[in-house]
Amino acid sequence: MITNQQLEKYNEVAVDALGGSKRLDSSRVKLMSAKRQAALETIGQTSDGLHMPESTVDVGAMVLMNAVCNKLLRPIDGSCCQTLPPPNxxxxxxxxxxxxxxxxxxxxHILGNNRQHRPVPPDVESLGEKKPSTAAAPLGLKAPFQAxxxxxxxMAYFYLCDRADVFMKxxxxxxxxxxxxxxxxIFVLGVFYSENSKESKLLNREQTDEWKGWMQLVILIYHVSGASAFVPVYMHVRVLVAAYLFQTGYGHFSFFWLxxxxxxxxxxxxxxxxNFLVLILCVVMDRPYQFYYFVPLVTFWFVVxxxxxxxxxxxLQKRANTSGMWHLGVLAKLLGLLVFISVFAYSQGFFDSIFSVWPLSKLFELNGSIHEWWFRWKLDRFAVIHGMLFALIYLLLQxxxxxxxxxxxxxxxxRISNLLLFFSVITFITYSVWASKCKKKSECNEMHPYVSVVQILAFILIRNIPGYARSVYSSFFAWFGKISLELFICQYHIWLAADTKGILILIPGNPSLNIMVSSFIFVCVAHEISLITNxxxxVVIPKDTVALLKRVGAVGVLALLVQMMTRDSSPAHGT
Structure with missing residues (x-):
């Protein structure tokens, strides 16, 4: 009879004929031993000792499908049989x-220790001269190299989390x-950490940090929970992204005006x-600039x-005081900006022709196309100019x-405060009711650029009209608001995983403990990167104009060389 012992002998001869077990590891021939191991575990469940139960057959089928399909499909929640691309x-x-x-x-560090322990010559001590300084020129570079x-x-932690086959997803x-x-x-915690603000002006620094903080925390929960599948939540989060761009227009306009x-x-x-963190991640994680879409968006609008x-x-404000004509001048500029936005929004062909030109295309392409940039830019195209206009009106009223x-x-x-509060509350509720009735993202996205500003203004008025509300803020949310940009970017690789499509697993089998540990590390890393960037x-940006121009020119030449080297390379994968 054909027994298992005889089959094992046949298999040993087959392995030797194919070159031995050592040579098989480096050859294209693969032995499927997992099915045999499953059969040995379940041999007691067979009815006749010959035919395996269906569970064993299923295991063999799944292993075979994983071996063939995983390297092509690259599923998030498993890395069996996937080959990692080598570092470029x-x-x-x-x-x-x-x-x-x-x-x-x-x-x-070694040079510094040697200088600190170097003995002072006797003749120097007798003459009462100063000891040699330990803070020599090379030691002045210690801080940037530490950073x-x-x-x-x-970055090594980033790579291990989302590029190496170390942690599960x-x-x-x-x-x-x-x-x-x-x-x-988080909102209970935010209310618990309420403090009196140092100033009570509308949209003061503490309040804007608080605003950024709670919005960022909501967006993080939205991403990790996969809430984009629920359209009402999706539409409310779209307003939060528009609010960030509104603050971009408001903040930069106020700075330049004042x-x-x-x-x-x-x-x-x-x-x-x-851009510091994003540019490093583009290199270390092998991702295009547009993959981190929010940073290209705010960078573009700052330049505009x-x-x-x-x-x-x-x-400027000091010139606007002399004549009311200056106010008409700034309104004319804003009107010109509105025309510029409208032309780009209603002519996708013109938009594509501008941003598809090399080397500009390298900044905005994702998977060889600028469709993602077009979608992101168009979705919140009026948010920045709304922020600029609000800043102008507020500064003039002030x-x-x-x-x-x-x-x-x-x-x-x-009387005016009560009237504005009433309309703001009604508007806030009306938008939420409308968003809750949204069925298709595409239809709601068409309305979003026009209606998001109403919700933003309603929130600002509700938050600032009452004096007691304007005089307090949440230090909990404000702390997160100061590192909101780093939180948004870092989540891509060390909190989420598989380029945001999955969730990083540091502690398998315990979801609650895993999310607490990964969140703690994630927040600490974001805070540390904020300190490093500052x-x-x-050091990198000197105040001397001539030195700064030299560095800008050197960075420009380097960026051009890098783009020329990668011009003919295949586009990186993204989401």
Whole structure:
């Protein structure tokens, strides 16, 4: 009879004929031993000792399908039989750069210790001269290299989480409880940490940080719970993204109007803080710039705001005081910006012809197409200009002393305040009812650019008209608001996974503990990156104009060379 022992002998001979077990590991021949192991485990369940139960056959079928299909489909919640792509040239260069930074830091540290322990010559001590300074020129580089080393460790963690086959991933599965219960938790915490604000002006710094903070936390819960599948939640989160762009228009317009600082130093500072983390991730994680869509969006709108206000005639508050014609001038600029937006929005062919030109296309393409950039840009195309217009109206009303911004004072007279509050509440509720009735995202997205500003203005008035509401803020939300950009970007790879399509699993088998541990690490990393960015911005962006121009030119040439090297390469995968 053909027994298992005889089959094992046949298999041993077959393996030897194919070159032995060692050679099989490097050859194209694959032995499917998992099905045999499953059969040995379930042999007691057979009725006749010959035919295996269906569960064993299913295991064999699944292993075979995984071996054939997973390398093509690349499922999120498993990595069996998937081959990882090897690091490309830029990923290897980035690793060398961070390792070199660590070696330089180690060298500086050793030199510093040697100088500290170097004995002072007797003749120097007798003459009463000062000891040699330990803070020599090379030691002045210690802080930036420390920042680069910290960044290198963080990038290694990013790579292990979402590029190496180290941690598992799982699929998202939306339920109302997974979205709304965490939402209730964070808002209870936010109210618990209420404090008195230092100033009671409309949209003061503490209030805008608070606004960014709770919006960012809502967006994080929205992403990790997969709530985009529920259209009413999707539409409300779309308003939050529009509110971020509204703040971009409001904040930059207010700065340029009040300060009048259009210098290169200010521009480079803003661009560096916005793009530093994303540009590093593009190299380390092998992703295109447009993959992190929000940063290209706010960067583009900052350049548009700067160009609109910096071009002649520069309209500033100190000049606007001399004549009312200046107010008409800034309105004309805003009207020109509105025409510019409308032309781009209603002519996709013209839009494509502009942003498809190399090298500009390298910044906005995703998978070889600018469709994603077109969709993101068009969806919130009016949010920034709404923020700029609101800032202009507010600053003019503030200058004419129409507003009452003292502690505990209502923003307007009692009658006007009550009327505006009533309409704001009605508007807020009306939008929520409309969003709850949305059935198709495409239809609701068509209305979103026109109606989102109403919801934003309603929130601002409700939050600022009552004096007691304007005089307090949540320090809990404000803390998260200060690192909102880093939180938004870092979630892509160390909180979510598989390029945001799945959830990172650090602790398998315990979802609650896993989300707590991964969230703690995620927030700590985002906070650390914020500190690193601020430290490096002081070093990389010098105040001296000539030195800054040289560095900008060098970065421009380097970026052009990199784009030329990757011009003919295949586009990176994205979502």
């Amino acid at each position: 040239l830029f990923q290897k260069l980035s690793a060398c750069f961070f390792v070199s930074s660590a070696l330089v830091l180690l060298t500086i 680069l080393c910290r960044m290198g460790v963080i 799982e699929q998202k599965f939306y339920t109302h409880s997974t979205f709304f219960i965490p939402l209730i938790y 300060k009048g600082d259009f210098g290169l130093y200010r521009v480079c500072q803003v661009l560096f803080r916005l 705001i700067y160009g609109t206000l910096a071009m002649w005639p520069q309209i 200058k004419r002393q129409v507003l009452f911004e003292g502690k505990g004072e209502t923003l307007f007279s009692a 430290d490096l911005a002081q």
